[in-house]
Amino acid sequence: MGRRESSAMVLLALVLLHGVQAGRVLPVEEPDVSATVKATRVSVIIIGAGMSGITAGKTLSENGVKDLLILEARDEIGGRMMTHDFGGITIEKGANWIEGVNGPNVNPIIPIAKEIGLVNDRSDFENITNNIYGANGKVDLEVAEPANKFIEDLYESSESLALRLTNDTDVSVLTAQRFYGRFPVTPVEMALDYWYNDFTSAEPPRITSLKNTQPLPTDAIFGDDVYFVHDPRGYKSVVHHLANSYLENKNETITDNRLKLNTLVNKIEYSKEGVEVTTKDGTVYTSDYAIVSVSLGVLQSTAIDFVPDLPFWKLKAIYTFDMAVYTKIFLKFSKKFWSSGSGNKFWLYADERRGYYPIWECRTWIVSFPMRMCSW
Numbered sequence: 001m002g003r004r005e006s007s008a009m010v011l012l013a014l015v016l017l018h019g020v021q022a023g024r025v026l027p028v029e030e031p032d033v034s035a036t037v038k039a040t041r042v043s044v045i046i047i048g049a050g051m052s053g054i055t056a057g058k059t060l061s062e063n064g065v066k067d068l069l070i071l072e073a074r075d076e077i078g079g080r081m082m083t084h085d086f087g088g089i090t091i092e093k094g095a096n097w098i099e100g101v102n103g104p105n106v107n108p109i110i111p112i113a114k115e116i117g118l119v120n121d122r123s124d125f126e127n128i129t130n131n132i133y134g135a136n137g138k139v140d141l142e143v144a145e146p147a148n149k150f151i152e153d154l155y156e157s158s159e160s161l162a163l164r165l166t167n168d169t170d171v172s173v174l175t176a177q178r179f180y181g182r183f184p185v186t187p188v189e190m191a192l193d194y195w196y197n198d199f200t201s202a203e204p205p206r207i208t209s210l211k212n213t214q215p216l217p218t219d220a221i222f223g224d225d226v227y228f229v230h231d232p233r234g235y236k237s238v239v240h241h242l243a244n245s246y247l248e249n250k251n252e253t254i255t256d257n258r259l260k261l262n263t264l265v266n267k268i269e270y271s272k273e274g275v276e277v278t279t280k281d282g283t284v285y286t287s288d289y290a291i292v293s294v295s296l297g298v299l300q301s302t303a304i305d306f307v308p309d310l311p312f313w314k315l316k317a318i319y320t321f322d323m324a325v326y327t328k329i330f331l332k333f334s335k336k337f338w339s340s341g342s343g344n345k346f347w348l349y350a351d352e353r354r355g356y357y358p359i360w361e362c363r364t365w366i367v368s369f370p371m372r373m374c375s376w
């Protein structure tokens, strides 16, 4: 079950899938000591009921560890798989794609998606050069095709540089581009560069690690196709399905008292004797082990006070990565003025300013464009 440190363990489940989060850091609040209650000791406390926390509970449960307690700060499970009702349509505030499909291994989300009939479709990026617009309208294929070839060649040469790096060396994607001798400068090249790099990594090439992204492990292991989820129940229904497989529920609503919602953890004390987890209302829960599944952003903040401090090797891992910000803006128009169909779902806007509203995705009614404003 992981690495042992004294006899108590604090496992950090760091799911760094593109390292993005909804971007809200939970505040630290002093527990109200007068309200302190020692609840019954359990084997494992899981902090966080997102995809990783709920999956950890399922794995434990299937292996006979059923006296567990899941503590979740928000009023629902799912974490960064979160929906919002936008003019009668369910939109995804967090994860939206099943990433890594049609490759050598089956993405574990696929069988679940099939089982629950999750509505999704393959994102077709092939026709992107036909859908680039600039300040003066549609960009000619004569301009778009060579720019796309340049960006693809740049990507491939970066990949070969990545393979030449020794184990303890890493450089940024921008460094690799500089090695190539030329980097994207025209509006169309910059838009395509943003599309290949920032859209995938949620960080600009100057920040993105070459070694960790080329080749991209998700693509190499599971395949490079991505499927866009647009199910009225939300992508989070995958997490609900996993939860319902081991937590008591009535008509799909979890009634199991091993799941505590609206329960914000702000202190984790661990020793040879076990783990004491203190929540905002001052309740202290005790266990033999704890699994911490909160996001990297929460771990990098002061939201949870670890006593004693986490060991250096763990802190190093936590602070070596950066929590990226991924912004989506949804717009709804009264009239559909864009062309649709599989080769037309994605458009690029090529501006003089890199990262200026570059990516547009069009659905029946909604145009959404993930974007990242550049700050350099």
Ligand SMILES: Cc1cc2nc3c(=O)[nH]c(=O)nc-3n(C[C@H](O)[C@H](O)[C@H](O)COP(=O)(O)OP(=O)(O)OC[C@H]3O[C@@H](n4cnc5c(N)ncnc54)[C@H](O)[C@@H]3O)c2cc1C
Residues within 6 Å of the ligand: 013, 014, 015, 016, 017, 018, 020, 021, 022, 023, 026, 047, 048, 049, 050, 051, 052, 053, 071, 072, 073, 074, 077, 078, 079, 080, 081, 093, 094, 095, 096, 097, 098, 099, 263, 264, 265, 266, 293, 294, 295, 298, 303, 304, 326, 327
């Ligand atoms: C905008 C956006 C777009 C994304 N797009 C995709 C995509 O298309 N495809 C994809 O595969 N992935 C995508 N991701 C990433 C994906 O959503 C995450 O990797 C995944 O949901 C993380 O699950 P998790 O369980 O590790 O963490 P989380 O979902 O963050 O779960 C952690 C849980 O811990 C809780 N918590 C935090 N602090 C405390 C505390 N102190 N006490 C108690 N509970 C606490 C949180 O409320 C949360 O429920 C996207 C993420 C974002 C934000």
Ligand SMILES: *[C@@H]1O[C@H](CO)[C@@H](O)[C@H](O)[C@H]1NC(C)=O
Residues within 6 Å of the ligand: 166, 167
């Ligand atoms: C680099 O790491 C791999 C995988 O851990 C290992 O097999 C290889 O021997 C390492 N190479 C060097 C030069 O250290």
Ligand SMILES: *[C@@H]1O[C@H](CO)[C@@H](O)[C@H](O)[C@H]1NC(C)=O
Residues within 6 Å of the ligand: 251
């Ligand atoms: C189950 O939940 C659904 C959706 O919340 C609701 O429409 C339905 O009436 C519920 N059924 C029962 C038996 O409670």
Ligand SMILES: *[C@@H]1O[C@H](CO)[C@@H](O)[C@H](O)[C@H]1NC(C)=O
Residues within 6 Å of the ligand: 127, 130, 131, 339, 342, 343, 344
């Ligand atoms: C590619 O996009 C163009 C311009 O929108 C469109 O006319 C064409 O039908 C698309 N091709 C495919 C194969 O989808």
